[in-house]
Amino acid sequence: MDVEWVRLALDLNGFDAVRFEPYVRGARRAGIGFTTLAGLGDTPGNRRALYELDLACAADSPERGEFxxxxxxxAWRAVTPAFDPYGVVLALDGGAWVGMAMTSVRPGGDAFSEMTGLLAGCRGRGISPALKLLAVSFARSRGARRLRAVHHPANAPAIAVNRRFGFVDEVRGEKADAGRAGGGGDPRRPWTPSD
Incomplete structure (x- = not known):
């Protein structure tokens, strides 16, 4: 059975970040820290931890199939020119990795939301919108004009978060590129979730 994926795009030039800053402040007040894979070190051990986190966060994704x-x-996520360890924002609770937002920047001015996820026990605490805002901030820091996302239609929570941020359905004929070709077009200058 073919699935009609929900393809969304956010105009980063018109995005009002101020509206969503309370989520980041609230998460930090609740003890959640934010950093990047680059900030922790893009090491084999941290890549393994990222894989395990993504695996756990995606466990209840609709029709996910075998991970x-x-x-x-x-090879799929990180061995591409578009991968940037600064674009992997991590949410930490007491040092434990509890959430992630992985964003890549493509040639031509678009960024792609590869994955935003939280461990099931951490949901409903405002961490996901905080991660989404930090992903938007990263994409903007790299000069992206749009942030795109693709969701299974049954993934209502993720779609709802993106719509709350102002993501809209892509215009027919435009396609959110979930492929792995391309590169960031911007040097991999340091970026932190406080930028």
Whole structure:
């Protein structure tokens, strides 16, 4: 059965970040820290931790199917010119990795939301919108004009968060590129979730 994926786009030039800053402040007041894979070190051990986090966060994704092996995952996610460890924002609770927002920047001015997810026990605390805002901030720091996302139609929570941020259905004929070709077009200058 073919699935009609929900393809969304956010105009980053018109996005009002101020509206969503209370989510980041609230999460920080509640003890949640934010950093990036680059900030912690893009090491084999941290890549393994990222894989395990993504695996756990995606466990209840609709019709997910079998998850890639570690080697397949990094060949798919990180061994591409678009991968930037500064674009992997992590939510930490007491040092434990509890959430992530992975964003890549493509040639031509678009960014793609590869994955935003939280461990099931951390949902409903405002961390997901905080991660989404930090992902938007990263994309803007790299000069992206749009942030795109693709969701299974049954993934209502993720779609709702994106719509609250102002994501709209892509115009027919435009396609959110979930492919792995391309590169960021911007040097990998340091970026932190406080920028």
């Amino acid at each position: 890639r092996t570690f080697d397949e995952y990094f």
